[in-house]
Amino acid sequence: MSGKFKNLLVLTLLALLTFFAGNHTAVAQIVKLPVSIDYPLLQSLIISKAFHDKNESAILVNEGAGCIYLVLSHPKVMEEKGFIRLETEISVRAGTPLLDECLAPIVWSGFLVLYQRPEINNQTWQLSFKTYRSALFEKNRQPANIAGLLWQLIESHVFDYLNSITVDLAPPVNNLKAFLMPLFPPQVQQQTQAMLDSLHTGETGITPEAITVQILADVHEVYRPEDARFTETLSGVKLDEVVAVWEQWDSLLSFLTATMAKDLLTPEERQTLMDVLLETRYNFVENLDNKAVSHDFVRAQFASAWKQLSPIFRNHLSPGSSPQSLGYFSFFTAADALTVLDGLGPTFGIEMSRNGLIRLAKMISQDPAILRYNSGVNPDLQHLFEIDSTPAQAPAQEELPPEEKIIEEDLPPPPGSSPPPEPTSQLFNFFCTPLYAAEDKNLEEIRSWKVPEEDIPGYVKKVVRLLNAQARTTLKQKKLPPSIRASFRMMIPAMAWQESCFRQFVMRNNQLTYLLSYNNSSVGLMQVNMRIWRGLYDQERLRWDIRYNAAAGCEIAALYLNDYALRGKKGGGTPDNETIAHLVYAMYNGGPAQYKKYLERERSGKLYESDKLFWEKYEWVSTASWDKISKCLIGG
Numbered sequence: 001m002s003g004k005f006k007n008l009l010v011l012t013l014l015a016l017l018t019f020f021a022g023n024h025t026a027v028a029q030i031v032k033l034p035v036s037i038d039y040p041l042l043q044s045l046i047i048s049k050a051f052h053d054k055n056e057s058a059i060l061v062n063e064g065a066g067c068i069y070l071v072l073s074h075p076k077v078m079e080e081k082g083f084i085r086l087e088t089e090i091s092v093r094a095g096t097p098l099l100d101e102c103l104a105p106i107v108w109s110g111f112l113v114l115y116q117r118p119e120i121n122n123q124t125w126q127l128s129f130k131t132y133r134s135a136l137f138e139k140n141r142q143p144a145n146i147a148g149l150l151w152q153l154i155e156s157h158v159f160d161y162l163n164s165i166t167v168d169l170a171p172p173v174n175n176l177k178a179f180l181m182p183l184f185p186p187q188v189q190q191q192t193q194a195m196l197d198s199l200h201t202g203e204t205g206i207t208p209e210a211i212t213v214q215i216l217a218d219v220h221e222v223y224r225p226e227d228a229r230f231t232e233t234l235s236g237v238k239l240d241e242v243v244a245v246w247e248q249w250d251s252l253l254s255f256l257t258a259t260m261a262k263d264l265l266t267p268e269e270r271q272t273l274m275d276v277l278l279e280t281r282y283n284f285v286e287n288l289d290n291k292a293v294s295h296d297f298v299r300a301q302f303a304s305a306w307k308q309l310s311p312i313f314r315n316h317l318s319p320g321s322s323p324q325s326l327g328y329f330s331f332f333t334a335a336d337a338l339t340v341l342d343g344l345g346p347t348f349g350i351e352m353s354r355n356g357l358i359r360l361a362k363m364i365s366q367d368p369a370i371l372r373y374n375s376g377v378n379p380d381l382q383h384l385f386e387i388d389s390t391p392a393q394a395p396a397q398e399e400l401p402p403e404e405k406i407i408e409e410d411l412p413p414p415p416g417s418s419p420p421p422e423p424t425s426q427l428f429n430f431f432c433t434p435l436y437a438a439e440d441k442n443l444e445e446i447r448s449w450k451v452p453e454e455d456i457p458g459y460v461k462k463v464v465r466l467l468n469a470q471a472r473t474t475l476k477q478k479k480l481p482p483s484i485r486a487s488f489r490m491m492i493p494a495m496a497w498q499e500s501c502f503r504q505f506v507m508r509n510n511q512l513t514y515l516l517s518y519n520n521s522s523v524g525l526m527q528v529n530m531r532i533w534r535g536l537y538d539q540e541r542l543r544w545d546i547r548y549n550a551a552a553g554c555e556i557a558a559l560y561l562n563d564y565a566l567r568g569k570k571g572g573g574t575p576d577n578e579t580i581a582h583l584v585y586a587m588y589n590g591g592p593a594q595y596k597k598y599l600e601r602e603r604s605g606k607l608y609e610s611d612k613l614f615w616e617k618y619e620w621v622s623t624a625s626w627d628k629i630s631k632c633l634i635g636g
Contacts, residue, residue: 031219032202036210037167038314039084043077046086050165051075060157064097067105070153072112072161079208083115084129086162090136094149108146111137112154114162118204118211125170125201127213131163169201169213195219209314234293242293246284247373248357249298253280253305254535255370258380260312265384269312271563273384275592276308281532282591289519378535385559387536391551392477394469442544449504449546450512451633460629463502463525466550467493474554478562487577488561492554494618495585498610499527499553501632504546514543526553532591560587564595575599585614 037045051058057073075088090112095105113136116129136144136154195217202214234242257277265273280301287293361371382389452459471492475485496502503515504525514523522529523542526549530539533556541548565583566574575583579602586594589610601607620628 029219031217033215033217035213035215037213038210039077039079042084042211043075045167046075046077046165050161051088058161060161061153064095064102065100067093067095067097067102068153069093070157072158079206080115082206083117083132084206084211086114086116086129088112088162090154090158092150092153094147094153106147106150108144108150110139110144110146111141112158113137114159117206118213120169120201120204120213122201125168127167127169127204129163129165131159134159232294233291234295235291238295239293242295242297243288245298245354245357246293246301248354248371249302250281250284250531250534251371251373252357252361253277254378254381256309256313256364257384258378258535260309260316261380261384263316265312269315270384272308272312274563276305277381278532278591279593280305281534282593285519285521285529285531286590373534375530375534375539377538381535385536387555387559391537391548391555392473393547393551394466394473396547446505446512446544450507451503451505456630456634457626460502460626460633463496464493464626466547467496470547470550470554474551474558478555478558480558480562481566484561484566484577484580487581488557490618490621491581491584492557494581494614494621495553495557495588496525496550497617497621497629497632498585498614500525502629503633504549524549526550526556528552528556557584557588560584560592564592581618582611582615586611 047056051072051074053059053071055073056075057071059069059071061068061070063069070090070092072088072090075086077087078085088111089109091109093102093105093107095102097103113134114131115133116131118127119130120127136146138144198216198218200216202216204214205212254277257273260269260273283301284293284297287297357371358368361368364370377389379389468489471489475488480488499522500515502525505512506515507513515525515527516523517527521531523539525546528537528542528549530542533552537552538548542552543549561580561584564587565580574580579599582602583595583598586598590597598611601611620626
């Protein structure tokens with residue numbers, strides 16, 4: 001049995017037991033842990049075990065310098081009418097060797113097809129395949145009628161060879177028992193051992209997508225249902241520990257998503273990958289802000305992500321997969337059983353841990369960097385989101401065309417003679433904790449975007465010109481339809497007004513630094529969230545380069561506009577432009593799930609305060625009511 005498949009089964013059972021969920025009764029329950037072996041994986045296993053000669057072949061006979069020759073090659077596995085259909089190319093030659101000659105050779109090549117069903121030995125854990133019928137076909141796929149001598153050669157060698165292929169499940173199961181025991185808490189060691197000792201085989205089956213093998217476990221409850229450990233919200237050190245685990249989980253999910261992004265995806269697959277990554281991140285940020293993170297938060301996210309990603313990973317596991325691709329498949333195959341057990345509640349009191357993630361990641365790659373939560377840009381993620389390595393930025397001195405001059409009109413009058421307070425928002429709680437002062441940066445450029453104590457109208461005009469020019473650049477780059485362009489040009493300054501009150505930098509402790517949100521996750525003029533857009537944008541440039549920040553914010557808005565709002569939903573059509581502006585801002589703040597949530601708020605008349613405040617800014621932008629900026633920019 002190949003080491004690849006051992007890893008598959010070890011990972012499958014490891015994930016099941018690491019995240020294990022069981023029933024809420026005091027009696028033992030037999031739980032079925034399904035292991036799915038997709039046909040591309042089975043084909044790869046057959047090749048590695050029985051077709052390991054050159055060019056995916058198996059030379060069964062080679063006598064008389066090739067005078068008597070029989071070779072099988074390029075096996076293919078699929079389901080057909082309730083059977084496993086194993087097809088292999090076959091080349092056969094039968095002659096009489098005489099000295100260096102081959103007398104009267106008969107040569108034939110074509111295809112052999114076996115129709116099989118899986119069987120498992122309850123004592124030895126051997127998975128074998130019983131042949132029920134077979135057929136020979138010519139190269140043109142017509143039924144073959146070959147010479148008796150050739151058939152005798154095939155019959156005496158091929159069927160025994162192919163029927164002898166087995167998959168041994170015993171070694172990984174035995175290794176699993178020794179491997180898992182130390183992972184469980186000491187207080188449940190006895191119950192853990194009993195469960196591991198109870199593992200036994202169940203039924204095998206055939207579906208159009210995979211062979212299924214059941215491994216059965218006797219599970220007893222080992223924690224009280226009233227124990228609130230897994231639902232209590234966390235704080236302090238415990239919260240920090242879960243945040244660290246989530247960051248490793250996000251790194252692993254990003255790695256897997258970026259890996260799939262290298263393949264040729266359908267539009268639906270691309271959308272799903274983006275949705276899962278964004279929703280996982282938005283959900284974490286929201287729960288962290290609301291102090292609603294619990295012990296099993298990461299486990300629940302893992303299960304939810306798998307349900308959506310599973311079909312994509314299975315579709316892209318090709319029969320010629322590399323060992324690395326088989327590792328990806330192994331990881332997600334393990335989650336199959338998690339989805340079965342996820343709704344039954346915690347049994348062993350084990351949550352997703354850093355060690356658990358490390359073990360899972362090692363099944364995929366030996367590179368420890370895949371679990372590293374770094375701030376670097378990932379080109380494969382950018383490819384998935386159709387984001388350039390650097391977002392297209394407007395020229396620094398670009399002048400607005402006449403039809404867009406409305407954006408610069410009616411600027412507020414200069415403030416009174418009394419000195420204004422330190423720039424801070426009266427409407428939004430930006431309790432900023434600067435990470436760095438403006439040292440070793442482009443100081444001249446940074447200082448030019450400091451909110452001045454005088455000439456506020458000039459500063460506002462400068463920011464508006466930047467935002468308008470950037471909106472036009474993004475519109476051109478992303479090729480957004482003409483019908484939405486005017487709304488987009490108003491949407492961008494309204495978002496910047498709402499998010500940052502037109503500020504990229506603020507003074508803190510007598511130092512100029514970048515504007516950071518109260519939860520230390522969103523930054524700058526467009527308040528781009530660094531957790532949510534990690535790997536997609538350069539975090540240092542988001543902090544210190546206002547033009548880059550504006551370009552990133554415009555690009556994110558365009559993504560939500562083009563890939564979500566303008567596409568509408570099945571049967572719902574495309575919303576009007578005003579609703580689209582609301583939707584884009586709601587998704588900008590809360591992720592793709594806000595599409596439906598906002599429409600429901602609008603229907604019920606229960607808009608969030610942020611919905612109302614954004615629309616207020618949008619109307620002010622549309623009427624060039626720039627005097628309103630004093631409400632947040634100078635505390636007026």
